[in-house]
Amino acid sequence: MTELWVEKYRPKRVADVVGNKESVDAFVKWMKQWELGRPPEKRAVLLYGPAGVGKTSLVLAYGKEHGYDVIEVNASDWRDEARMKAVVGESSLQATLDGSTRKIIVVDEVDGVAGREDAGGIAALSRIIDETRVPLALIANNPWDPKLAPIREKCLMLEFRRLRKAEVVKRLREIAEMEGVKVPDAVLEKLAEMSEGDLRSAINDFQAITGGRKIVDEKALEALGARNRVKEIFDALRMVFNAKSIRAARAALEGLEVDLDMIYTWILDNTPDQIPDPSDLADAFEALARADVMLARVNRRQEWRLMRYAIPVMTGGVALARRHKPSGFVKFTFPPRIRFLQSTSAERELRRSIAQKIAAKLHLSTSKALSQMLPYISFIMANDGGMGDAMARYFEFTASEVAYLRGGEVEKVEKAGARRRVSRRARKS
Amino acid sequence: MSLREVSMLPWVEKYRPKSLDEIVDQEEVVSSLKNILQTKAVPHMLFAGPPGVGKTATAHAFARDLFGPSYIDDGYFLEINASDERGIQTIREKVKMFARQIPMGEYSFKILFLDESDQLTDDAQHAFRRVMEQFSATCRFILAANYSNRIIEPIQSRCAVFRFKPLNKAHVIQYLKRIANNEGLEADDQAYEVIYDFSEGDMRKAINILQACASISKRIEEKTVYEVMGYVSRGEVRKILELALSGKFTDARDEVRRLLYVQGIMPSDLISAIYRELFYIDLDEGDKLELLDLLGEVDYRISEGATPEVQLMAFLARLAAKRRRT
Numbered sequence: 001m002t003e004l005w006v007e008k009y010r011p012k013r014v015a016d017v018v019g020n021k022e023s024v025d026a027f028v029k030w031m032k033q034w035e036l037g038r039p040p041e042k043r044a045v046l047l048y049g050p051a052g053v054g055k056t057s058l059v060l061a062y063g064k065e066h067g068y069d070v071i072e073v074n075a076s077d078w079r080d081e082a083r084m085k086a087v088v089g090e091s092s093l094q095a096t097l098d099g100s101t102r103k104i105i106v107v108d109e110v111d112g113v114a115g116r117e118d119a120g121g122i123a124a125l126s127r128i129i130d131e132t133r134v135p136l137a138l139i140a141n142n143p144w145d146p147k148l149a150p151i152r153e154k155c156l157m158l159e160f161r162r163l164r165k166a167e168v169v170k171r172l173r174e175i176a177e178m179e180g181v182k183v184p185d186a187v188l189e190k191l192a193e194m195s196e197g198d199l200r201s202a203i204n205d206f207q208a209i210t211g212g213r214k215i216v217d218e219k220a221l222e223a224l225g226a227r228n229r230v231k232e233i234f235d236a237l238r239m240v241f242n243a244k245s246i247r248a249a250r251a252a253l254e255g256l257e258v259d260l261d262m263i264y265t266w267i268l269d270n271t272p273d274q275i276p277d278p279s280d281l282a283d284a285f286e287a288l289a290r291a292d293v294m295l296a297r298v299n300r301r302q303e304w305r306l307m308r309y310a311i312p313v314m315t316g317g318v319a320l321a322r323r324h325k326p327s328g329f330v331k332f333t334f335p336p337r338i339r340f341l342q343s344t345s346a347e348r349e350l351r352r353s354i355a356q357k358i359a360a361k362l363h364l365s366t367s368k369a370l371s372q373m374l375p376y377i378s379f380i381m382a383n384d385g386g387m388g389d390a391m392a393r394y395f396e397f398t399a400s401e402v403a404y405l406r407g408g409e410v411e412k413v414e415k416a417g418a419r420r421r422v423s424r425r426a427r428k429s
Numbered sequence: 430m431s432l433r434e435v436s437m438l439p440w441v442e443k444y445r446p447k448s449l450d451e452i453v454d455q456e457e458v459v460s461s462l463k464n465i466l467q468t469k470a471v472p473h474m475l476f477a478g479p480p481g482v483g484k485t486a487t488a489h490a491f492a493r494d495l496f497g498p499s500y501i502d503d504g505y506f507l508e509i510n511a512s513d514e515r516g517i518q519t520i521r522e523k524v525k526m527f528a529r530q531i532p533m534g535e536y537s538f539k540i541l542f543l544d545e546s547d548q549l550t551d552d553a554q555h556a557f558r559r560v561m562e563q564f565s566a567t568c569r570f571i572l573a574a575n576y577s578n579r580i581i582e583p584i585q586s587r588c589a590v591f592r593f594k595p596l597n598k599a600h601v602i603q604y605l606k607r608i609a610n611n612e613g614l615e616a617d618d619q620a621y622e623v624i625y626d627f628s629e630g631d632m633r634k635a636i637n638i639l640q641a642c643a644s645i646s647k648r649i650e651e652k653t654v655y656e657v658m659g660y661v662s663r664g665e666v667r668k669i670l671e672l673a674l675s676g677k678f679t680d681a682r683d684e685v686r687r688l689l690y691v692q693g694i695m696p697s698d699l700i701s702a703i704y705r706e707l708f709y710i711d712l713d714e715g716d717k718l719e720l721l722d723l724l725g726e727v728d729y730r731i732s733e734g735a736t737p738e739v740q741l742m743a744f745l746a747r748l749a750a751k752r753r754r755t
Contacts, residue, residue, distance in 0.1 A: 268739065268742075272678055272682070278676065278678075278746075278749050278750040279750045281678065281746050281749065281750065282743075282746040282749065282750040284746070285742050285743040285746035285747070286746075286747070288739060288742075288743065289727075289730070289735070289739055289740050289742070289743035292730075292735050292736050292739040292740065293735045296730075296734040296735045296736065297733075297734070299734070300734045336679075336683070337686065340683070340686055340687075340690070341690065344687075344690065344691050347691060348690060348691055351691070351693065355693070359510070359513070361442065362439065362441060362442055363485045363489070363508060363510075363544065364510070365510040365511075365512030365545050365548070366512070366513050367512055367513075367693060367695060368480075368695075370692075370693035371692065371694050371695050371698065372633065372634065372637075373439075373441075373637065374693070375660070375661040375692075376637040376638070376640065376641045376657075376661065377439070379641045379644065379657060379661060380640060380641055380644040383644040384644060387640075387643075387644055391439065394438060394439065
């Protein structure tokens with residue numbers, strides 16, 4: 001597999017971080033205070049802003065450049081206080097005096113914690129900020145979530161804005177040169193425009209349209225589809241959700257050159273925000289579920305004529321169900337589903353590879369190995385009881401697989417020495 | 430493998446029955462298979478039954494009893510898991526390739542074991558049916574499936590069908606005790622009961638739970654089992670339902686996505702867990718009935734190929750529209 005450019009060209013030094021100069025400088029200044037042995041008054045920074053503008057990259061680059069051990073934890077699946085304490089709390093208290101292994105703790109998706117039912121995690125985080133002896137970098141898309149209020153005031157707030165088009169183009173140009181890809185400016189400009197200041201998506205798109213070729217022209221942009229059409233999709237969604245008749249709802253998709261699965265996902269994931277009333281929402285999802293059944297029949301039995309029912313049922317169904325509208329305009333969003341699948345792809349890949357090894361030894365399908373064996377093996381390896389190493393040898397797990405299984409669930413697994421995983425369950429018997 | 434290594438195998442493998450005599454609690458199936466062994470007239474066979482009751486183990490034990498301990502290395506036995514290779518390509522290439530070659534040794538045929546064969550697509554099943562006839566001189570097929578009704582009629586009619594029944598509690602516990610004894614564990618009766626309850630008669634699951642318990646302590650009590658299961662299943666389903674009921678639909682949705690796509694929970698297992706929780710949820714009986722009805726529909730739609738995630742969302746959205754009983 002070719003390496004992802006977003007990883008390959010992640011900044012290695014702070015100077016390589018694109019844009020948002022003020023916040024970058026402020027972060028560096030804040031870190032310098034730690035290094036001078038005078039921990040700043042605010043023990044944590046909250047780097048906030050839209051996706052793909054360099055929040056995480058800045059911290060990683062700083063860590064790499066100055067020899068820090070960056071402990072990266074993904075907050076989106078912790079909910080409770082106990083885990084917050086176990087993961088972040090513990091590391092935050094272990095500052096080393098000799099300075100040999102300096103640490104930064106990065107807590108990603110802090111707003112994801114707040115979205116969960118219990119705010120216990122945020123309260124715990126708040127106490128951790130008070131006591132931490134190592135720099136704590138929190139990252140969020142939306143820092144204004146009311147539940148984040150208790151930690152906001154304790155953090156140095158650093159805003160990251162969408163990157164300017166010229167900044168995105170410049171970085172894409174550098175990558176093109178390093179990859180030896182010939183590409184006209186017009187293409188890079190178009191990519192930058194479509195990305196709306198999200199450098200990560202621009203780099204991903206660029207890699208996608210390049211597809212391993214050394215010469216790329218404007219035609220390649222057509223292959224891009226999805227993001228390219230985002231504007232059009234937004235218009236279509238507006239029409240679907242505001243349609244007064246089934247006919248109008250159906251018409252919203254006419255002439256839309258987006259694959260039906262894609263538009264379905266957009267409607268599916270925008271429905272909860274657009275339809276505030278629970279009863280309306282249930283009706284809307286029932287319509288979507290019925291359309292899904294029809295689409296499945298189309299796919300399985302190649303009954304193409306059924307397509308003509310699926311579209312009005314999904315669009316009209318959602319429009320008619322929307323008997324109560326949200327107060328005020330609610331903007332349409334990029335589907336969380338797609339973001340979720342992207343952000344979990346490394347972990348899913350790793351789990352799959354583990355499951356395949358289990359399946360090969362235990363006369364099971366990969367999917368059964370994944371759901372029925374992996375949790376137990378993970379438990380056994382984490383607790384060990386003398387069985388862990390033998391398990392690892394028996395299944396021929398790699399070191400990173402073993403680390404993952406032993407640590408239980410923490411996601412981000414990187415082999416680079418600078419980033420390390422944290423075991424969420426520190427229990428031993 | 431050294432002796433020490435053998436002792437460290439995952440227990441589901443270490444305690445897998447090696448011969449028909451060791452198969453637990455499937456007397457009827459075992460005695461018919463023994464008859465077949467004596468006559469050596471092996472038909473195509475379909476093993477149907479719930480997970481973890483010994484279908485795969487029986488297929489291996491049968492082949493081993495028939496061909497001897499090196500039944501795999503001698504090329505008499507091939508196992509393919511249809512869930513991993515569900516397409517017609519598998520049938521056309523892998524299955525045919527194995528089936529058409531005449532075995533070299535003293536036996537005139539070999540056995541192809543197709544596990545989870547209910548996962549084969551319809552196309553693949555139709556292709557398979559031809560293969561069964563074409564190569565029956567050189568190859569006998571054993572198919573295993575949870576649901577025999579998902580196997581097309583023409584295949585079923587070409588097979589002797591063996592129904593594996595759910596394992597009874599006493600037998601499962603007896604087997605666990607044997608393992609515990611061998612591994613030097615002490616477990617109290619209460620612990621065995623709870624393991625059995627969690628396993629729902631699935632021996633693989635029961636053994637996994639036991640081994641996971643052993644990784645914490647050599648003395649297994651009821652609470653050890655709860656600790657393991659608390660980690661393994663984590664009450665996630667209950668939480669999803671609670672989230673939906675508290676009006677946090679998108680949180681419930683995200684959790685479903687995590688279970689399905691990251692944890693890899695099978696949709697049917699998720700639905701079963703919801704089914705079990707539904708009876709205890711804080712709703713009017715009338716609302717529960719409506720939701721059960723919808724869950725049945727969702728279950729059916731998924732089995733017909735609809736998208737599990739979407740169907741489950743429809744269920745959760747309906748649940749979210751219900752008021753808690755006051």
